[in-house]
Amino acid sequence: MLQCSNIRLSLGDRALLDDLSVIINPGDRIGLVGPNGAGKSTLLKIIMGLQEVDGGQVSLSKSESLGYLPQDGVEPDFSLSVVEEVETIYQEIFDLERDVQALQKSLGELNPTDADYDQKLDQLGIMQNQLEQSGLYSLRSKVEKVLSGLGFSSVDFHRTTKEFSGGWLMRIALAKLLLQDPTYLLLDEPTNHLDIESLQWLEQFLSQYNGAVIVVSHDRSFLDGLTNRTLAIRQGSIHDYAGNYSFYERKWAEERELLVNAQKNQEKHIKETQEFIDRFRYKATKARQVQSRIKQLEKIDQITVEEELGSVSFRFPPPERTGQVVITLDQVTKRYGAHEIFNGIDLEIEREDKIAVVGPNGAGKSTLIRILCGLEPIQGGTKKLGHNVQHAYFAQHQADELDQKEDALGIMMSAGSGQKESTLRSLLGNFLFTGDDVFKKVKVLSGGEKSRLALAKMLLSPANFLIFDEPTNHLDMSSKAVLQHALQQYEGTCMIVSHDRSFLDPIVNKVLEVQPGKLRVFLGNVSYYLDKKKEEAALASLSEGGNSSKSTASAAYKSSHPTQSTEPVQRFASKKDQKRWEAERRNALSKRIKPIKAKIDRVEADIEKAENRLAEIESMMAETDFYEDPIRVKEVSIEYEQCKKELTDQMYQWEEYQQSLEHIQQEFDQGTLGTDGA
DSSP, rough: OOEEEEEEEEEEEEEEEEEEEEHHHEOOOOEEOTTTTHHHHHHHHHHHHHHSSEEEEEEOOOTTEEEOOOSOOOOOTSSSHHHHHHHGGGGGHHHHHHHHHHHHHHHHSSSSTTTHHHHHHHHHHHHHHHHHHHEEEEEEEHHHHHHHHOOOOOTTGGGGGGGGHHHHHHHHHHHHHHHHOOEEEEEEETTTOOOHHHHHHEEEEEEESSSSSEEEEEOOOHHHOOOSEEEEEETTEEEEEEOOOHHHHHHHHHHHHHHHHHHHHHHHHHHHHHHHHHHTTGGGGGGHHHHHHHHHHHOOOOOOOOOOOOOOOOOOOOOOOOSSSEEEEEEEEEEEEEEEEEEEEEEEETTTOEEEEOTTTSHHHHHHHHHTTTSSOOOOOEEOOOOOOOOOOOOGGGGGOOTTTTTTHHHTTTOOOOOOHHHOOOOOOHHHOOGGGGOOOOSSHHHHHHHHHHHHHTTTTTSEOOOOSSTTTTTTHHHHHHHHHHHHHHOOOEEEEEHHHHOOOOOOEEEEOOOOEEEEEEEHHHHHHHHHHHHHHHHHHHHOOOOOOTTTOOEEEEOOSTTTTTOEEEOOHHHHHHHHHHHHHHHHHHHHHHHHHHHHHHHHHHHHHHHHHHHHHHHHHSSGGGGGGGHHHHHHHHHHHHHHHHHHHHHHHHHHHHHHHHHHHHHHHHHHHTTTTT
């Protein structure tokens, strides 16, 4: 059990963490959330012993271990290959192997009649047993499996680490950490440098991880898919929620509404009390009552509600209308020296397309969009820009092009959008520049702050073709919501390279998959794309043959036009095989839906019970003498509010179960529900 007790840490006169206590159990899947600057990364560093505190302590039993992935600052041994660098975590095992080999050689040189021969033979047996139990002979396959999951190819395994960018070095560090298998795994923004495929692999790996996982992330889909507990840091305190991020968000919205109402009532009470004091302060006949009310005010523990960033309903300036075709690539070839990225690719982007660009890192996503922007020359084929097209491009390096001598507000005003200063300040606030932060010079901003400022500036662009390369890496949830809303309302064309599914889904209507040397276009959002990829994988697996019940089945999948939906076609050797396959599918369907239907029945019974109780309470409240007993009014009102909250939770639960049923039925109807129920 990992325990943080009464942790206190101040930065100047600000209490960053104020008497914070929390217990983390082995097996927990925790999302650590809160606004930027709340202290999430600091808390992880405190747990790791990397940050001193003003008070409190962290407790951990001797049999338990910690593993930590920071946001940045990871440096491997640049003389080693990728595999060699990862395998450094097994140095003790390799040292044991070397000692065994040395002892074997020593025994080979001894005469069996020597005095210490038997002693060394016994020692060798013990060491060999330790070596076998260490799993030495399966280490390389484990290393390669994790590296492959994180996006490294077999060719990459033997390249030196100095050949890789910072994002790939973070993946190497993550691989080492996962293979060390600590009891408590602390991950600070692990998703920033992953593509969608690697992100899905990591989510699956962590969901099956033996120890506890505490993750800081602004990726809603990742948190929702992985976590079952959320710790929210607000105003120096920590708040515990028994659910994933979406569950926390609903609960916190309800709690905040109650807090706001309670704060208003308290402020009204304080105001009325103060007015009484001011009115009768100098009347002798009221002296006792005045003193009593003064003491009341002194004892009041004032309710404070965390301020939220000012919401701004921002829209891009209306762009000029383009022709129907925005840009066309025809048989385009791109090479870097002898290294070929694309050979004869075609692409056509139409007006008002909103496209997510996905695919493994290194496949050429950034190269493709730089070709579209005119920042990369092509070695073959043609690129044709449509009528009246004006593009704007955002990449992480755009931040380096900001005027270093200008402040944040000046950068926004120099964009020439004509927006009022108040609107620009509100927009900056949503990108975490609050108060006097808007007057910070660019030269003193951190890398993340510069990226956020460059992105905020781009929102003022009058361009009609916007291209973004990983725009959400340095944004928190509220900042992403601002950008997401603006892009949903945007009337032009846009392309977004991102791995953040929850950010992309409400925006995009197409997905462009970039694989080494080729492109594919899918109509729909990213969730649809991922479903189609699963369907393709299932059909491919079925066509290759699986268990005995599938051995006679094959599937034909037409991929010549990936923008069109292709339904699976089953062929069977006999009607008997077909009937058996259909029966197995029905059994699989029944197996999947039976427990969900049982849960629906239970929650429907709870809903009915709650609704009946609400009706009873409302009848009580309608009685003429109900309000004559203040104690009874208070008790019944508390029960009424609690009952309403429970009913809301139950309705959410019911909706989630119904959606699960619909999804399973859809899989069954489309033929993608496996006969094993998977």
